[in-house]
Amino acid sequence: MYIDFHVHAFADNIAERAMSKLSATAEKTGIMPVTDGTIDGLKNKLSECDISGAVLLPVATKPSQQKTINNWAASYNNGFFYSFGSVHPLAEDVYEEIERIKGLGLYGIKLHPDYQNFYVDDNIMIPIYKKCAELDLPVLIHSGYDPLSPDNIHCMPDAAARAFDSVPDMTMILAHGGGMYKWDLVEEYLAGKKGNLFFDVSVIAGQISPEQLTRIIKKHGADRILFGSDCPWDTPLNEIKMINDLSISDEDKDLIFYKNSKKLLGIDTVSQHI
Numbered sequence: 259m260y261i262d263f264h265v266h267a268f269a270d271n272i273a274e275r276a277m278s279k280l281s282a283t284a285e286k287t288g289i290m291p292v293t294d295g296t297i298d299g300l301k302n303k304l305s306e307c308d309i310s311g312a313v314l315l316p317v318a319t320k321p322s323q324q325k326t327i328n329n330w331a332a333s334y335n336n337g338f339f340y341s342f343g344s345v346h347p348l349a350e351d352v353y354e355e356i357e358r359i360k361g362l363g364l365y366g367i368k369l370h371p372d373y374q375n376f377y378v379d380d381n382i383m384i385p386i387y388k389k390c391a392e393l394d395l396p397v398l399i400h401s402g403y404d405p406l407s408p409d410n411i412h413c414m415p416d417a418a419a420r421a422f423d424s425v426p427d428m429t430m431i432l433a434h435g436g437g438m439y440k441w442d443l444v445e446e447y448l449a450g451k452k453g454n455l456f457f458d459v460s461v462i463a464g465q466i467s468p469e470q471l472t473r474i475i476k477k478h479g480a481d482r483i484l485f486g487s488d489c490p491w492d493t494p495l496n497e498i499k500m501i502n503d504l505s506i507s508d509e510d511k512d513l514i515f516y517k518n519s520k521k522l523l524g525i526d527t528v529s530q531h532i
Contacts, residue, residue: 261519262312262494264398264433264460264486267293267300269330277490284491286405289461293490297334300489307494310516313486313523314341315368315398321349328355332362340523342366342398347376347386356389365523366396366431371412372404378413379421387421391428396522398431398458402438415443422455429454429522431484435462441470449477456522459514460486463496472504480510484518 268276277295284290293299304312314334316327324345331341343359345352345367359367367390371378378399390397401413415437422430436444436457448455457478459471475483485501487494501514520526 259310259516260308260485260494260498261516262304262309262487262489263431263484263519264315264458265300265304265312265489266295266315266491267297268295270296273299283405286408289405289491291490292493295490301338303489303493307498309494311338311340311519311525312489313365313398313519314339316342316344317368317370317373318344318346318349319370319373321346321352324349324351324355325358328359328362328364331364335363335365340365340525342368342396344368345386346374347380347382352386353389356386356393356395360393360395364395366390366398366429368398370400370404372400372406372410376412377417379417379424383421384424387425387428387430391425394429396429396431396454396456398433400434401432401436402434402440404438411440413437415440415447419447419451422451422453426453429456431456431458433458433460433486433488435459435466435471435474438462439465441466441474445470445474445477449474451478454482456482456484456518458484458486459497459501461488461492461497463492463500468500468504471500472506475504475506475510475514480506480513481518483514484522485515 273295293303316331318324328343335341343364345355436448
């Protein structure tokens with residue numbers, strides 16, 4: 259069984275425009291999308307890869323987008339997709355929207371510091387993290403390099419460690435192995451840190467060495483690693499192969515592929531089909 263904890267799609271009326279803009283940015287790194295950005299395109303790709311469930315992660319890049327995006331995410335929160343919501347840190351009603359996300363039955367909050375223009379340990383973020391912790395909403399944050407701002411990384415591992423220390427009762431999920439291309443610093447500042455601090459392994463297949471990923475998993479604990487792909491920016495098959503090729507136990511692989519996700523999402527069963 260595989261639960262992909264990191265996937266993206268857009269509403270049909272904006273998918274083509276959004277994917278065109280994002281693809282132009284991603285092309286700098288040689289990454290090309292594997293879907294058209296629509297929900298149907300995502301479902302088809304995940305079906306090809308035998309995925310049993312997936313965490314849908316929208317991002318509000320403007321304060322005005324919050325409600326529309328969260329309503330859309332809620333409409334696909336259906337037992338195959340486990341949707342997160344998103345808030346923009348500069349929105350006047352950010353705390354009210356976090357409460358509304360909880361009321362909608364969404365499973366957490368997705369933040370992207372590069373697209374939302376904040377640093378992970380900014381003072382403005384700490385009350386937001388506290389509110390999420392109060393409502394038991396996990397916070398999944400893009401971490402490390404992003405082609406949008408390659409010279410200005412908004413979530414470095416040491417800064418993420420400071421943010422987590424500021425709100426140690428929060429559940430923080432750092433995408434891309436804890437920090438895309440910053441895995442030496444992940445080992446130094448984050449791996450092994452106590453608490454509800456998770457890393458997902460999305461879109462790092464072929465980017466991180468098996469030896470380093472194994473060290474991070476063993477130091478941090480396989481019970482706090484989440485399988486993810488970042489589809490449409492990678493196919494889940496690449497991350498599945500990456501984990502299967504590691505010299506870790508089958509029990510640890512099961513934790514990473516689906517057991518940790520089920521526990522974190524608080525679900526007993528998942529759909530076996532889309």
